[in-house]
Amino acid sequence: xxxxxxxxxxxxxxxxxxxxxxxxxxxxxxxxxxxxxxxxxxxxxxxxxxxxxxxxxxxxxxxxxxxxxxxxxxxxxxxxxxxxxxxxxxxxxxxxxxxxxxxxxxxxxxxxxxxxxx
Amino acid sequence: xxxxxxxxxxxxxxxxxxxxxxxxxxxxxxxxxxxxxxxxxxxxxxxxxxxxxxxxxxxxxxxxxxxxxxxxxxxxxxxxxxxxxxxxxxxxxxxxxxxxxxxxxxxxxxxxxxxx
Numbered sequence: 001x002x003x004x005x006x007x008x009x010x011x012x013x014x015x016x017x018x019x020x021x022x023x024x025x026x027x028x029x030x031x032x033x034x035x036x037x038x039x040x041x042x043x044x045x046x047x048x049x050x051x052x053x054x055x056x057x058x059x060x061x062x063x064x065x066x067x068x069x070x071x072x073x074x075x076x077x078x079x080x081x082x083x084x085x086x087x088x089x090x091x092x093x094x095x096x097x098x099x100x101x102x103x104x105x106x107x108x109x110x111x112x113x114x115x116x117x118x
Numbered sequence: 119x120x121x122x123x124x125x126x127x128x129x130x131x132x133x134x135x136x137x138x139x140x141x142x143x144x145x146x147x148x149x150x151x152x153x154x155x156x157x158x159x160x161x162x163x164x165x166x167x168x169x170x171x172x173x174x175x176x177x178x179x180x181x182x183x184x185x186x187x188x189x190x191x192x193x194x195x196x197x198x199x200x201x202x203x204x205x206x207x208x209x210x211x212x213x214x215x216x217x218x219x220x221x222x223x224x225x226x227x228x229x230x231x232x233x234x
């Protein structure tokens with residue numbers, strides 16, 4: 001079990017540029033989540049996949065954000081036309097569904113990608 | 119959604135027990151209480167969860183008040199590695215449309231400092 005990995009760990013970009021982050025979940029996990037965390041705050045939910053299906057998107061996820069999970073394996077989060085307000089830590093987590101007992105599921109988080117938009 | 123209230127920060131000495139409180143006065147009957155922690159420069163990690171009874175695992179113990187309106191995470195012997203932000207989270211089983219019982223709703227948590 002290699003855990004959840006994210007790439008890159010750090011990204012500095014100029015305002016208006018596009019960026020893409022990758023998340024590799026734990027291999028047998030069918031659920032994948034993206035969260036965003038700004039300084040001094042707890043992580044905020046962005047979106048959620050079950051296998052390859054994106055089942056929910058937060059209102060925080062503006063039209064400039066898009067996430068995919070082709071083939072239900074790794075996931076990418078793209079931000080187009082970045083703004084300074086997008087500067088944050090982007091966290092990915094995965095879990096294995098246990099039937100309907102969602103509340104028993106543990107989410108395993110990656111180390112995050114820290115984005116700085118200049 | 120039921121909310122939690124935690125102190126912003128707490129301090130402890132190494133090898134002493136730590137009791138991290140969480141108030142959740144509006145908890146519903148089927149909310150589970152989860153604790154995660156976030157070490158510096160890392161993503162959050164699961165610590166423990168419970169419903170009504172006290173729970174123990176290798177990391178910590180969770181004491182839940184009889185009326186479930188509060189809970190306490192107990193670290194029996196704090197180490198320097200336990201310095202982290204600790205989050206108390208309620209997970210709701212409501213079956214309404216978009217039943218959001220799969221995502222975690224984090225507050226600001228409690229920053230625990232452990233002194234050597």
